[in-house]
Amino acid sequence: MLPAYPAWILMPMPGPAAHQVCVAEHCVVESKPDNTIEDLRLTEPWPELAEAAAQVDAGLLDDHVRGHVPYALLLIRAAAAWAATHGAPFPRTSAEKADFKEGLRSLQRCIEGVPVEEENITEAIANAHRVWSGSSAPTPELVRLFQDEACQHLRAGSSPFWICVAALSRFVASNAAGALPLEGNIPDMHAGSQEFLALQRLYRAKAEADAQEVEGLAHDVAGAAGASVSRVTSAYVRSVCKNARRLRVIRCPALHPDGLPVRTEPEKGGTDALRQALASEDATASTAAFSVLVPAADRYYRTHQRFPGSLHGSEVPEGEVSQLHAIAQGLLAESGISGVHLPEDATTELVRWGGVELHCVAAIIGSIASQEAIKLLTGQFVPLAGTLFYSTVHATSLLFA
Numbered sequence: 504m505l506p507a508y509p510a511w512i513l514m515p516m517p518g519p520a521a522h523q524v525c526v527a528e529h530c531v532v533e534s535k536p537d538n539t540i541e542d543l544r545l546t547e548p549w550p551e552l553a554e555a556a557a558q559v560d561a562g563l564l565d566d567h568v569r570g571h572v573p574y575a576l577l578l579i580r581a582a583a584a585w586a587a588t589h590g591a592p593f594p595r596t597s598a599e600k601a602d603f604k605e606g607l608r609s610l611q612r613c614i615e616g617v618p619v620e621e622e623n624i625t626e627a628i629a630n631a632h633r634v635w636s637g638s639s640a641p642t643p644e645l646v647r648l649f650q651d652e653a654c655q656h657l658r659a660g661s662s663p664f665w666i667c668v669a670a671l672s673r674f675v676a677s678n679a680a681g682a683l684p685l686e687g688n689i690p691d692m693h694a695g696s697q698e699f700l701a702l703q704r705l706y707r708a709k710a711e712a713d714a715q716e717v718e719g720l721a722h723d724v725a726g727a728a729g730a731s732v733s734r735v736t737s738a739y740v741r742s743v744c745k746n747a748r749r750l751r752v753i754r755c756p757a758l759h760p761d762g763l764p765v766r767t768e769p770e771k772g773g774t775d776a777l778r779q780a781l782a783s784e785d786a787t788a789s790t791a792a793f794s795v796l797v798p799a800a801d802r803y804y805r806t807h808q809r810f811p812g813s814l815h816g817s818e819v820p821e822g823e824v825s826q827l828h829a830i831a832q833g834l835l836a837e838s839g840i841s842g843v844h845l846p847e848d849a850t851t852e853l854v855r856w857g858g859v860e861l862h863c864v865a866a867i868i869g870s871i872a873s874q875e876a877i878k879l880l881t882g883q884f885v886p887l888a889g890t891l892f893y894s895t896v897h898a899t900s901l902l903f904a
Contacts, residue, residue, distance in 0.1 A: 512872050512879075523890040524875055528653075529753040530664040532739075532746050533883045541688050542748070543706075545578050545634050546592045547680050552705055556580045569612075571695035573702050574627035581607055581627070582634050593635040604631050622693040639682035641675055642748050649675075651752070657728035663735045666728070667743040668750065670721035674713070684713035684744040714744045753888040776903050781843040790894040790901050792831075792849035797892075799831035800853060810858030819855045827854055852896060864895055 512524055548556060556579035559572050585603060586592050594603045607628045611618045641649065648654060649672040653665045675681055687710025689703055718740040722732045743750070780791035803811050803826065811823040828850045835843065871891065878886045893900045 512876055524879075524886050524888060525755045526753060526879065526886070526888075527755075529879060529882075529886060529888075530662065531751040531753065531882060531885055532664070532742050534746065534749045534751045534885050535883060536749060539749070540633065540637060541690050542639055542683075542686050543575050543578075543633060543637060543689065544639060544682075544685065545575065545637060546582050546586070547639055547682060548579050549709055551709070552579065553583070555702070555705060556583065570621050570623060571693075571698050572623055573692040573694040573698055574623050574630055575689065575692065575702060577607065577610070577624065577627040578631065578634055595635065600631070600635065603634070604628050607631060626693055639680065639685075641671075641681075641683060645671070645683075645747065645750060648750060648752060657724060657730065659729035661725075661728060661730050663739055664743070666721050666725045666730060666735050667717070667740055669724045670717050670740075671743070671747055673720045673724065674717050683747045684717055685710045686745050686747075687711070688745075710744070714741045717744055751885050753886055755888055777838075778840050778843060780901060780903075781840075781845070786894070786897040786899050787901065789846050789849045789897060790892055790899045792845045793853065793894055794890060794892045794901065794903060795831045795834055795845060796827065796850060796853045799827055799834055800858075802830055802834070803827055804858075810856075812854035812857035815857070817855075819851055824851055824854045861895070864893075867893065 544552065556576045559576045559580055581603065582593060584606070585594065589599075594600045607624060608618075610624050610627075611621055613619065648668050651665075651668075653661065654668045654672065657665060657669055671683065675683060685706065687707045689706050692699060692702075694702070714737075718735070718737060721735045721740055725732045725735055777791060777794060780787050781795075782788070783791070800810055811827045812819065815823075824847075828845060828847070831845055831850065835841070835845075871887075875886050878884045887902055890903045891900060892903075
């Protein structure tokens with residue numbers, strides 16, 4: 504096993520490409536996913552936002568003013584009207600969603616029976632899905648963090664991350680809607696400058712109020728646990744609140760001395776994905792086989808002081824293929840994987856490789872490793888948690904988490 508460590512990035516050997524991230528615990532606040540949907544609270548507006556939306560009556564506004572109302576206010580008003588007439592906060596079926604959009608479309612002005620396209624209403628129709636797809640509730644991942652041992656039982660040495668997660672849990676439990684702190688971001692909208700800025704101020708003011716409440720809760724839970732309150736800075740709390748829906752914690756599994764996942768329970772644990780991959784009927788099985796053959800070749804090296812096939816040039820010695828195959832099957836048994844067999848062509852291919860380092864493959868794996876190191880050092884983006892194998896034979900990759 505590896506000794507105590509903050510984080511390791513291992514590239515076991517040249518040739519078949521392997522990259523392994525090992526970290527006891529890595530907490531990510533700024534995970535920065537590719538796609539995010541702003542939390543606009545369209546069906547759960549706080550009083551100030553609800554009042555701003557209530558003041559918007561598209562039918563009574565003049566043409567210039569109605570064309571500059573931010574679509575968020577139009578959607579909040581439409582959602583409130585829907586809830587009042589249907590007894591539900593938002594439409595659920597396809598027919599109901601179509602009716603909701605039709606109600607928005609009816610806000611358009613008509614000249615001699617011909618609807619006049621207005622950009623903000625068009626935006627409201629295009630973004631109507633935010634009414635029924637947006638949610639201020641904790642994500643399943645965040646719920647798991649709330650239930651984590653590190654959150655449930657804070658200690659004097661608990662990190663600011665877990666103190667803030669515990670504070671978020673209390674914040675969610677303390678409000679009737681069970682909502683997370685507001686992020687405060689709003690997307691671009693077709694609106695007048697004053698109207699947009701006024702809406703932006705509403706969201707930012709609410710986000711700041713929520714962050715202050717979470718900060719107070721963080722200080723409370725830190726004090727109760729005997730942790731230093733000074734470690735929980737205002738800037739860090741606000742970052743956690745802004746990214747609450749995207750918090751991540753990475754814990755890599757324990758490692759077999761040869762690099763395979765350790766069996767945690769009979770037939771369970773980190774070996775499940777490997778077992779399934781080896782049992783597949785496509786190129787996945789061959790790529791997965793390298794995740795066993797690479798550490799098997801390393802064990803062969805420790806016994807013979809050379810890699811299998813390294814003395815035979817382009818020839819493939821059958822005896823060394825058999826030896827490597829037996830070592831690999833033994834590793835599978837040690838990791839609790841039974842009933843699967845490694846593809847013979849993969850074993851033959853690794854022996855044919857003979858320990859030669861390919862510069863193009865090393866460049867690929869080295870660039871991945873440097874990218875993962877930056878993620879671990881900065882705490883931004885989510886690292887590849889586990890072992891990545893890249894097969895140059897099939898141009899495929901597998902990640903075993």
